[in-house]
Amino acid sequence: MSDAALWSALADPHRRAIVTLLLERPRPVGEIVRACGLSQPSTSKHLRVLRDAGLVRVRQDAQRRVYALDPAPMAALDAWLAPYRKLWNESLDALGRRLDAAPDDPREPPPHPEKD
Amino acid sequence: MSDAALWSALADPHRRAIVTLLLERPRPVGEIVRACGLSQPSTSKHLRVLRDAGLVRVRQDAQRRVYALDPAPMAALDAWLAPYRKLWNESLDALGRRLDAAPDDPREPPPHPEKD
DNA sequence: CGCGTGCATGCCTTGACGGGAATATAACCG
DNA sequence: CGGTTATATTCCCGTCAAGGCATGCACGCG
Numbered sequence: 662m663s664d665a666a667l668w669s670a671l672a673d674p675h676r677r678a679i680v681t682l683l684l685e686r687p688r689p690v691g692e693i694v695r696a697c698g699l700s701q702p703s704t705s706k707h708l709r710v711l712r713d714a715g716l717v718r719v720r721q722d723a724q725r726r727v728y729a730l731d732p733a734p735m736a737a738l739d740a741w742l743a744p745y746r747k748l749w750n751e752s753l754d755a756l757g758r759r760l761d762a763a764p765d766d767p768r769e770p771p772p773h774p775e776k777d
Numbered sequence: 778m779s780d781a782a783l784w785s786a787l788a789d790p791h792r793r794a795i796v797t798l799l800l801e802r803p804r805p806v807g808e809i810v811r812a813c814g815l816s817q818p819s820t821s822k823h824l825r826v827l828r829d830a831g832l833v834r835v836r837q838d839a840q841r842r843v844y845a846l847d848p849a850p851m852a853a854l855d856a857w858l859a860p861y862r863k864l865w866n867e868s869l870d871a872l873g874r875r876l877d878a879a880p881d882d883p884r885e886p887p888p889h890p891e892k893d
Numbered sequence: 894c895g896c897g898t899g900c901a902t903g904c905c906t907t908g909a910c911g912g913g914a915a916t917a918t919a920a921c922c923g
Numbered sequence: 924c925g926g927t928t929a930t931a932t933t934c935c936c937g938t939c940a941a942g943g944c945a946t947g948c949a950c951g952c953g
Contacts, residue, residue: 665790672788673911674781677857684860690930703912705931724920724929732865739858741793742851744800749848789941806900819942821901840899840950 664741667734670714675699676707680716680730687729689722779830780857783850786830791815792823796832796846803845805838 671677678697682688688696694704708728711717715734720727786792794813798804804812810820824844827833831850836843 664793668788668790668793669910672784674784675911677784684864691928699911700913701930702914702932706911709931721920724927726930730861730864732861735858735861736865738854739862742855742858745846745848745851746855748800748846749852785940791941807898810900815941816943817900818902818944822941825901837950842900 664737666714667716667737670710670716671738673707673710675703676711679704679707679711683717683728683730687720687727689725689727691725693728780853782830783832783853786826786832787854789823789826792827795820795823795827799833799844799846803836803843805841805843807841809844 671680675697679693682693682696690701690704690708693708694701697704699707708717708719711728712719716731717728718731720729787796791813795809798809798812806817806821806824809824810817813820815823824833824835827844828835832847833844834847836845
């Protein structure tokens with residue numbers, strides 16, 4: 662599961678900030694450094710993690726390295742999330758209904774927990 | 778922002794496994810322990826993290842604690858992911874068509890979206 | 894009641910991670 | 924070539940999280 666690299670890459674707030682930053686447009690390292698208020702080495706290390714996760718690609722422009730977002734790996738997140746998506750729609754929907762509905766409606770859905 | 782709790786909760790592979798496990802049905806702790814091969818205390822601690830992130834709810838049934846998934850917080854992940862979703866659709870589409878549109882492209886390694 | 898079961902919590906150790914400073918590397922400029 | 928800019932890498936340290944063990948706690952049962 663190389664999902665692991667993806668999740669752990671995005672688990673860090675600074676890295677999510679960088680990704681969000683690159684959502685607007687590609688940026689050179691120096692700009693990212695200034696934007697997220699970290700030291701240049703730390704930023705470079707974060708960028709390395711993102712690169713290893715496949716989330717960003719780098720293009721060399723003279724001495725500068727311009728980092729660009731590659732959103733493709735996030736499709737894996739979306740795929741992982743997919744089974745839950747319909748669930749939370751149901752539950753949010755059911756919640757609103759329940760708060761507003763009859764006092765004695767059934768609480769347990771058909772799929773009953775088994776086992777003793 | 779409690780996004781942090783959510784992301785860090787799901788960043789751990791064991792916790793993702795637990796969540797996936799609870800996707801099928803609610804389960805008591807003992808069952809989760811057996812399923813993910815950790816010690817009971819470790820499992821309980823993971824469950825605590827998931828509970829703090831709002832991802833699971835617990836129902837007491839005699840001595841047993843039955844954990845159930847609460848997918849609602851994942852909507853936040855979905856929301857975060859939303860801006861990228863259209864991007865990766867575009868890029869996947871464009872990827873097969875024109876990998877390199879830059880006129881001055883130096884020599885980028887072939888951007889292979891392969892998983893290892 | 895006391896005891897066994899099922900789970901949570903506290904303590905401790907270890908390993909991974911993040912941050913900064915210093916240093917290395919690469920590219921441009923003169 | 925030497926110097927300067929822009930970024931990557933290394934070293935070191937503090938912090939934190941994960942895991943196991945021992946223990947505490949609640950509940951049900953005999």
